[in-house]
Amino acid sequence: MGYGDEIMVAGEARRLWRAGDPRPVAVLDRHGRPRRHPIWDGNPRIARPEAVARGLAVQTLVNGPGCRPYVDYVAMHNEFAALFPGRPFTTKLCDPRLPWRYTAWRASPGELFHVSRREPGDYVVVEPHLKAGASPNKDWGWDRWQALVSSRRDLDWVQLGAGGVRVLEGVRQLETADFRTACGLLAGARAAVLPEGGLHHAAAALDVPAVVIFGAMTSPANTGYASHVNLFEPMGGESPCGQRVACDHCAQAMAAIDPAAVADHLERILDA
Numbered sequence: 464m465g466y467g468d469e470i471m472v473a474g475e476a477r478r479l480w481r482a483g484d485p486r487p488v489a490v491l492d493r494h495g496r497p498r499r500h501p502i503w504d505g506n507p508r509i510a511r512p513e514a515v516a517r518g519l520a521v522q523t524l525v526n527g528p529g530c531r532p533y534v535d536y537v538a539m540h541n542e543f544a545a546l547f548p549g550r551p552f553t554t555k556l557c558d559p560r561l562p563w564r565y566t567a568w569r570a571s572p573g574e575l576f577h578v579s580r581r582e583p584g585d586y587v588v589v590e591p592h593l594k595a596g597a598s599p600n601k602d603w604g605w606d607r608w609q610a611l612v613s614s615r616r617d618l619d620w621v622q623l624g625a626g627g628v629r630v631l632e633g634v635r636q637l638e639t640a641d642f643r644t645a646c647g648l649l650a651g652a653r654a655a656v657l658p659e660g661g662l663h664h665a666a667a668a669l670d671v672p673a674v675v676i677f678g679a680m681t682s683p684a685n686t687g688y689a690s691h692v693n694l695f696e697p698m699g700g701e702s703p704c705g706q707r708v709a710c711d712h713c714a715q716a717m718a719a720i721d722p723a724a725v726a727d728h729l730e731r732i733l734d735a
């Protein structure tokens with residue numbers, strides 16, 4: 464997965480520090496090996512693998528691909544084994560019978576270093592795109608994003624990211640070469656309206672108020688932040704469905720998130 468997961472790691476490292484252990488955190492992969500990620504560069508709470516190899520005194524945190532704290536691997540393994548007896552377990556198989564299953568773990572805001580923060584501006588960041596490979600169930604839908612923007616023509620709306628992508632009408636694009644550059648611009652925003660993903664984790668780390676469109680596939684009880692307005696619509700259930708393939712239930716959940724209601728939430732943030 465992408466930046467969001469690794470920003471959540473930085474949140475875990477901060478949580479461990481705050482719990483009273485001053486040693487830097489060695490982030491271990493599922494085989495117990497220290498990991499690195501460029502988004503942690505400059506983070507004094509996270510030990511680099513070479514420092515661990517030199518014998519630096521560390522505390523450890525297991526968190527990486529195949530060992531994320533919000534994923535219930537035991538439940539997923541059992542469901543996989545029932546469907547495919549004898550086949551080696553993988554979480555990579557996109558099958559409607561094998562949704563993500565979640566633990567009770569909840570993210571706390573991460574930290575980002577080496578971010579050139581743009582001076583606070585008057586713009587609002589909006590992100591109608593999902594990263595490649597994201598579940599289609601996280602997609603609010605182009606027309607709803609457009610309806611939101613069109614309902615507030617008075618705002619200075621901004622899209623970040625690589626050039627060449629589709630830009631909403633009434634939105635200006637600030638092309639950003641990489642994720643860190645995008646974070647610098649995000650840091651200067653008055654507010655943001657975002658899908659559940661890397662930028663919403665960055666917004667929490669950078670103290671940017673945001674409305675986050677969850678829908679029903681993932682839950683703010685896992686990957687949401689108390690500082691944000693989290694729009695989760697489990698459609699009568701309580702649990703996120705976890706489906707990686709397009710699902711009717713999630714489509715209904717997204718349809719239940721009205722652009723006018725999102726605009727109201729944003730209004731309250733801007734008035735605060």
Ligand SMILES: [Zn+2]
Pocket residue numbers: 600679680704705706710711712713714
């Ligand atoms: Zn669903």
